[in-house]
Amino acid sequence: MTESWRDDYGSWGRVIHASHQVERPSTRDGAARCLTADDRPGLALRPVLGCGSGRSYGDVGLNPGGRLIDCRGLDRFIAFDRTTGILSCEAGVGLADILSVACRPDADGSGWLLPVTPGTRFVTLGGAIANDVHGKNHHSFGTFGSHVRSLELARTDGSRLICTTNDHPELFAATIGGLGLTGLILSATIQMRRVSGLAVEAEDIRFDGLADFFDLARESDEAWEYTAAWIDCTARGRSLGRGIYSRARHVAGHGAEPPKLRPGIRIPLVPPFSLVTRLTVPLFNAAYWRKMGLRRRSRQIGSYEKVFYPLDAIGEWNRVYGPHGFYQFQCRIPPDVMRDVVAELLGLIATSGQASMLSVLKLFGPCSSPGMLSFPAPGATLTLDFPNRGVSTGTLLGRLEQVVVQAGGRLYPAKDGLMQAATFQAGYPGLSRFLPYIDPGFSSGFAKRVALIAEAG
Numbered sequence: 334m335t336e337s338w339r340d341d342y343g344s345w346g347r348v349i350h351a352s353h354q355v356e357r358p359s360t361r362d363g364a365a366r367c368l369t370a371d372d373r374p375g376l377a378l379r380p381v382l383g384c385g386s387g388r389s390y391g392d393v394g395l396n397p398g399g400r401l402i403d404c405r406g407l408d409r410f411i412a413f414d415r416t417t418g419i420l421s422c423e424a425g426v427g428l429a430d431i432l433s434v435a436c437r438p439d440a441d442g443s444g445w446l447l448p449v450t451p452g453t454r455f456v457t458l459g460g461a462i463a464n465d466v467h468g469k470n471h472h473s474f475g476t477f478g479s480h481v482r483s484l485e486l487a488r489t490d491g492s493r494l495i496c497t498t499n500d501h502p503e504l505f506a507a508t509i510g511g512l513g514l515t516g517l518i519l520s521a522t523i524q525m526r527r528v529s530g531l532a533v534e535a536e537d538i539r540f541d542g543l544a545d546f547f548d549l550a551r552e553s554d555e556a557w558e559y560t561a562a563w564i565d566c567t568a569r570g571r572s573l574g575r576g577i578y579s580r581a582r583h584v585a586g587h588g589a590e591p592p593k594l595r596p597g598i599r600i601p602l603v604p605p606f607s608l609v610t611r612l613t614v615p616l617f618n619a620a621y622w623r624k625m626g627l628r629r630r631s632r633q634i635g636s637y638e639k640v641f642y643p644l645d646a647i648g649e650w651n652r653v654y655g656p657h658g659f660y661q662f663q664c665r666i667p668p669d670v671m672r673d674v675v676a677e678l679l680g681l682i683a684t685s686g687q688a689s690m691l692s693v694l695k696l697f698g699p700c701s702s703p704g705m706l707s708f709p710a711p712g713a714t715l716t717l718d719f720p721n722r723g724v725s726t727g728t729l730l731g732r733l734e735q736v737v738v739q740a741g742g743r744l745y746p747a748k749d750g751l752m753q754a755a756t757f758q759a760g761y762p763g764l765s766r767f768l769p770y771i772d773p774g775f776s777s778g779f780a781k782r783v784a785l786i787a788e789a790g
C-alpha cells in the first residue's frame with residue numbers, strides 16, 4: 334500500500350484543491366488497518382476520511398491537511414445472485430462496473446438494473462451510500478440507501494461491523510447519507526431491480542413556464558418512472574421557469590447494453606478562462622430550449638444511457654469552467670411553499686446576470702429516506718451550476734441560501750461548497766441523532782465548515 338502527500342485531490346467543482354496524506358489500499362483488511370496505528374508503532378494518526386471517485390462538487394469527500402483513504406482499490410465483486418438480484422461488492426466498485434457486469438439484457442430484453450442511480454455512473458458504491466444519492470426515479474424508488482441490505486464498516490477503534498436494519502441499526506442509518514464520517518465502508522450488499530426491458534421510452538416536452546412544470550410533474554409521476562426538467566435560467570417574466578420536461582419508463586421486451594466504462598471523448602486540458610460566460614450561457618439556454626425545433630414533444634426508445642447520464646458522454650467536462658472552477662447549488666423546498674419559492678429563486682438568478690447553464694428541477698416523491706442525514710424529502714429540488722466569479726457568485730449563492738432557509742428547506746452536502754453551519758443545522762433535523770455515531774478519528778472539510786466536528790487546534 335502506498336502512502337504519500339498529494340496535491341491532486343480536489344472538488345469536482347474544481348474550486349477546492351488541497352494537500353492530503355493519501356493511502357490507496359487494495360484489500361479490505363488493508364483498508365481497515367489504515368484506520369489504526371497498530372502496525373505503525375509511533376505513528377500519530379491524523380484525522381482520516383474515505384473517498385471514492387471524487388464526484389462530489391464541494392468538500393464533502395475532502396479532508397484538507399489530513400488523511401484520505403482512496404477506496405477505489407477496493408474493486409472486487411463478492412457475489413451476485415442472478416435469481417434474487419442480491420449483489421455484494423467492495424466499496425470502491427463503480428456503478429459503471431456494476432452496470433457492465435450485472436446489467437446485461439437477457440434474450441427477452443429483461444434484466445437486472447441499479448434500482449437508483451445518480452446523474453453520473455462514475456461514482457463508487459461507497460460514495461453512493463455515504464451521500465445516499467438519488468436519481469430521476471426518486472418519486473418511485475426513493476434513494477440509493479433504501480436498497481442497501483447490509484454494509485461492512487471499519488472504525489478507528491479497530492472494530493469491523495456488519496450493519497443492517499437489525500444489526501447495529503442506528504449505525505446503519507447513520508452511515509447511509511452519513512457523509513463518510515461514521516467509519517470506512519469496506520463493502521455493501523444491495524438489492525438490484527428486475528426490469529422487463531432494460532431500454533427506455535423517453536419523451537421530451539417543451540413547456541412555457543413554471544406552472545406548466547408542476548402540471549407536467551403531476552401528470553407524469555404516476556406513469557413515468559424517471560422524470561426531471563431542464564430549466565432555462567435566463568428566462569424572465571411570463572417565461573420564468575420555462576424548460577424541457579424529460580420523462581422515461583422501461584419498455585418490456587426491449588434490451589439495452591450497458592454503457593461504456595469510460596467516456597468516449599474528454600476535455601483534454603483546463604482552458605485559461607471559463608468557457609461558461611455571460612455571453613455563452615444565454616446562447617446555450619436559448620439554443621437548448623429550441624433543440625426540438627418547432628415540435629413541442631419528441632419521443633424515442635433506446636438505451637437508458639442518454640436519459641440517466643447525459644453528462645457522462647464527455648470526460649472531465651468540469652474543466653470547461655476554467656481555472657476558477659464552479660459551484661453547484663442543490664436545494665430541496667417543502668411542498669407547501671415550493672411553487673412560490675422556486676419562482677423566487679429563479680427570479681433572483683435571472684436578475685443577477687449570473688444564469689446557470691445546467692438547471693434541473695424535479696419533484697421528490699413521498700418515499701422516506703433511510704439515512705439520518707439523507708437529503709431527499711418530499712418537495713421540489715432545484716439544481717444549479719454557477720461559474721466561480723468570486724465575491725459576486727458567493728453573494729448570489731448566499732441570497733439563494735437565505736431563501737431556502739426561510740422556506741424551511743435544505744441544501745445537499747454532496748453539491749455544496751459554501752453552506753453556512755446554521756443552514757445545515759436548521760435543514761437536517763436528524764442531526765442530533767447522528768452526532769453520537771461520528772467516528773472520532775474521522776474528519777472532512779465539509780464537517781469542519783458546518784461545525785459537525787470541531788476544528789483541531
Ligand SMILES: Cc1cc2nc3c(=O)[nH]c(=O)nc-3n(C[C@H](O)[C@H](O)[C@H](O)COP(=O)(O)OP(=O)(O)OC[C@H]3O[C@@H](n4cnc5c(N)ncnc54)[C@H](O)[C@@H]3O)c2cc1C
Nearest residue numbers: 385386387388389394451452457459460463467512513518
Ligand atoms: C455529473 C454528476 C451528476 C450527479 N448527479 C447526482 C444525482 O443525480 N443525484 C445525487 O444524489 N448525486 C449526484 N451527483 C453527486 C454524486 O453522486 C455524489 O457526490 C457521490 O457521492 C459521489 O461518489 P464518489 O464515489 O465520487 O465519492 P466521493 O465524492 O469521493 O465521496 C463522497 C462521500 O462519500 C464518502 N465515501 C466515499 N467512499 C467511502 C467509503 N468507502 N466509506 C465511507 N465513506 C466513503 C466520502 O467521505 C464523501 O463523504 C452527481 C455528480 C456528478 C459529477
